């Protein structure tokens with residue numbers, strides 16, 4: 001059974017808005033300056049967005065940011081979310097036959113579908129059939145409900161893991177939308193199947209955008225930033241990509257974009273990351289090498305893959321703000337931010 005809770009904008013704010021201490025307030029202000037792209041929403045005609053998987057790591061941060069931009073957010077998830085003013089929460093398990101309430105999607109300008117079983121569930125031994133049920137059948141249910149409610153814009157989270165593991169030696173593989181797909185596990189296959197459902201949604205009169213996200217969750221802050229040399233993605237850059245996908249008028253019914261917090265390197269430099277990271281950084285981003293040395297952080301010797309976000313930069317206006325050069329500035333200024341954590345407010349505090 002699906003269960004709905006309404007958390008009104010103004011009314012809920014005294015109860016649910018977290019109290020900000022001075023430190024958090026400073027962080028919140030700095031976040032404002034780092035999320036200029038949220039202003040895109042105020043100049044668009046977007047007023048209501050559904051975030052499926054809105055209780056999760058990315059979904060909770062996105063929902064928080066959208067509500068700050070004045071967007072009404074409908075969250076659908078099987079797990080409860082931290083209460084946010086300006087959101088509706090609907091509890092619904094996409095892997096079961098819980099109905100998606102039609103009025104949840106009615107009048108929405110876009111649906112952002114982030115709910116999925118992923119790497120952690122693979123490691124925990126979830127059966128393959130659960131991946132197909134939640135990730136594929138779940139996506140089909142969300143898109144069918146969107147179509148029935150007249151919501152024409154859908155953004156679905158895919159993954160750069162659909163390109164496989166990267167090179168073991170020699171040049172790094174450069175991952176862009178033309179790179180050959182090499183799905184390796186059930187997660188990858190279900191992500192590609194979801195993309196196909198989204199393509200169909202686009203062909204039937206909608207507009208589907210698949211965002212192939214790099215990895216945005218790591219065991220330590222150092223990992224979180226250093227992986228940005230390969231497929232690493234800052235959660236705020238992921239939110240930026242989603243906001244740009246929501247607000248950009250699509251020229252094609254279906255598009256896929258690679259999204260990471262990549263440094264602006266050319267293809268030849270990206271390939272050379274497979275021979276040695278330090279040499280490439282020394283020629284274009286010497287401050288990163290210096291900051292890592294100062295902090296005693298060891299840069300990886302090489303990486304086997306590098307995500308090239310040129311297509312998203314060109315067509316969506318995506319401009320990652322938290323690539324490794326941003327992290328290096330933080331390293332020079334003081335201790336780096338800690339790894340973002342759930343729930344949403346802590347995620348947000350830690351992300352700035």
Ligand SMILES: NC(=O)c1ccc[n+]([C@@H]2O[C@H](COP(=O)([O-])OP(=O)(O)OC[C@H]3O[C@@H](n4cnc5c(N)ncnc54)[C@H](O)[C@@H]3O)[C@@H](O)[C@H]2O)c1
Pocket residue numbers: 052053054055056057058059076077078079092093094095096113114115116117118134138157158159160212213214215216217
């Ligand atoms: N975390 C990463 O590094 C990463 C990398 C690439 C792509 N992605 C994709 O981005 C999306 C968001 O990832 P995340 O790290 O925020 O994941 P998450 O696990 O933190 O959030 C996923 C949310 O989906 C919900 N969910 C799971 N099964 C559900 C079901 N049966 N019905 C309804 N809701 C269900 C969960 O309760 C959770 O709140 C996912 O689609 C993931 O595959 C994540």
